[in-house]
Amino acid sequence: MRIPHRYFLPLLLACAPIHSQAAEFNLVQTDKSTLAFAYKQMGVPMEGNFGKFSVRINFDPARVNAAQAQIEVDLASIDTGSNEANDEVAGKQWFNTKMFPSAQFVSTGVKALGGNRYEVLGKLTLKGKAMDVAAPFTFRQEGAAGVFDGAFILKRLDYAIGEGAWTDVSAVANEIQIKFHVVAHAAPAKK
Amino acid sequence: MTTATRYTGTAISLHWLAALLIFATFPLGVYMHELALSPFKLKLISYHKWLGVTIFLLTVARLAWRATHTPPPLPKTIPAWQQRAADGVHLLLYALLLAIPVSGWLMSSAKGIPVVYLGLVQLPDLVDKDKALGDLLAGIHQVLNFGLLALVGMHIAAALKHHFIEHDATLRRMLPFIKGDQP
Numbered sequence A: 001m002r003i004p005h006r007y008f009l010p011l012l013l014a015c016a017p018i019h020s021q022a023a024e025f026n027l028v029q030t031d032k033s034t035l036a037f038a039y040k041q042m043g044v045p046m047e048g049n050f051g052k053f054s055v056r057i058n059f060d061p062a063r064v065n066a067a068q069a070q071i072e073v074d075l076a077s078i079d080t081g082s083n084e085a086n087d088e089v090a091g092k093q094w095f096n097t098k099m100f101p102s103a104q105f106v107s108t109g110v111k112a113l114g115g116n117r118y119e120v121l122g123k124l125t126l127k128g129k130a131m132d133v134a135a136p137f138t139f140r141q142e143g144a145a146g147v148f149d150g151a152f153i154l155k156r157l158d159y160a161i162g163e164g165a166w167t168d169v170s171a172v173a174n175e176i177q178i179k180f181h182v183v184a185h186a187a188p189a190k191k
Numbered sequence B: 001m002t003t004a005t006r007y008t009g010t011a012i013s014l015h016w017l018a019a020l021l022i023f024a025t026f027p028l029g030v031y032m033h034e035l036a037l038s039p040f041k042l043k044l045i046s047y048h049k050w051l052g053v054t055i056f057l058l059t060v061a062r063l064a065w066r067a068t069h070t071p072p073p074l075p076k077t078i079p080a081w082q083q084r085a086a087d088g089v090h091l092l093l094y095a096l097l098l099a100i101p102v103s104g105w106l107m108s109s110a111k112g113i114p115v116v117y118l119g120l121v122q123l124p125d126l127v128d129k130d131k132a133l134g135d136l137l138a139g140i141h142q143v144l145n146f147g148l149l150a151l152v153g154m155h156i157a158a159a160l161k162h163h164f165i166e167h168d169a170t171l172r173r174m175l176p177f178i179k180g181d182q183p
Ligand code: HEM
Pocket: B022, B025, B026, B027, B028, B029, B030, B032, B033, B045, B048, B049, B050, B051, B052, B053, B055, B056, B097, B100, B101, B102, B103, B104, B105, B107, B108, B115, B138, B141, B142, B145, B148
C-alpha cells in the first residue's frame, strides 16, 4: 500500500506523542538562557553579553498568534570584555544606567515564518526611547525544554547609545547584533 | 673578488624603514596607553597594532636577507670585543623585534580583541581570552619595550660614536644615498 505524500506529515505528527498535545512553554530557565551582542570595533569583531535579565515567555507552537514575550535587561550587568569599557558604557554618553537602569522589550505579536522559524515583533525601550523591533528566531524542542534562538540588528545611534565623540561609527559600528538564547519548559496544562 | 663595503640597497631600505616605523610605534604605544577610552584611543591602538605587525614582517624580511647575505665587515680598527658586542646587540634587537610584536598579538588575543591587520586581514587568536593572562602579557610587552629602548639607545650611540668621534666607515655602510667607500 502506498500512502499519498500529503498524509506523511500528519501521520508522523500523530505518531509522536510529544506533538499530540499542545504545550505552552512559559517557565523560563534563566540560568540556561543568554543575552549576547556582537559588533565591530575598528573592523574587529567583538562580543559581549548581559549577565542579568529576566524573560517572560508564553509560547505554544500550536497557537503562535497568542504568543507573548517580555524581556527586561539590567544594563549595568553588561560585560564588554574589559572593565574599562564596562565603566565607559555605563556612563552618560552610553546607557546612562543611573537614569535608565534597564531596557525593556514587550512583544506585540509573533509570526510563523514556516518550519521552525518565527518572528517576534515588539517595542524595545532603551534610554528613554521606544522603538519597534522585529527579531527572527527559531524554536526547537529538546526533551522537555523549548529552545528559542534569535538575533536582530540594533542601530545604537537610534537610541543615542554612544553620544558625543562616540557617534563615530568608524570606531564602534552603529550595527549591534543582539543574540538571545532562551530555554523554557512547558508548564503542566492547567485545564 | 672584492668584498662589499656597504650593505645592499635592499638591506639599507629595510633597515631605515624599520627604524622609521619603530620610532613611530614606540611613542604611539606610550601615548595611547595613557589615554582615557575614546574613539581616538581605539583608532590609535589599531594603528599601533598595524605598525607593530608591519615591523614584525620587516624583521622577518631582514632576517631572510641576513640568511642569504654576508654583511659588509666592520672596519679593522674596531677591537674584537666591540665587534662581538655589536653582533650581540644586533642579535638581541632582532629577537626583540620579533618578540615584542608577538607579545602584542598574544596580549590582544588574551584581551579578547583580535588583530585585524590594516582592517583587512584577521590574524588567528593565539590564546583564549583570559584577563589575567592579558594583563601579564601587557606587562611583558612593556618590559620588552624597555629592553628595546635600552638597546636602540646603545645601537644609536655606538653608530654616532664611530661616525663623529672615530670617523670610521661603520655608519656609512648603512647610510643611503652615498657612494661606496674606497677600501
Ligand atoms: C616592534 C613593535 C612594537 C613596539 C615597538 C611596541 C611598543 C609599545 C609600547 C612602548 C607600548 C607602551 C607600553 C606601556 O606603556 O605599557 C605598547 C603598548 C601596547 N602595544 Fe605595542 N609595540 C609593538 C608591537 C605591537 C603589536 C604587534 C601589538 C598587537 C598586535 C601591540 C599591542 C599593544 C597594545 C594593545 C598596547 C597597550 C597596552 C596597554 O595599554 O596596556 N604592540 N607597545
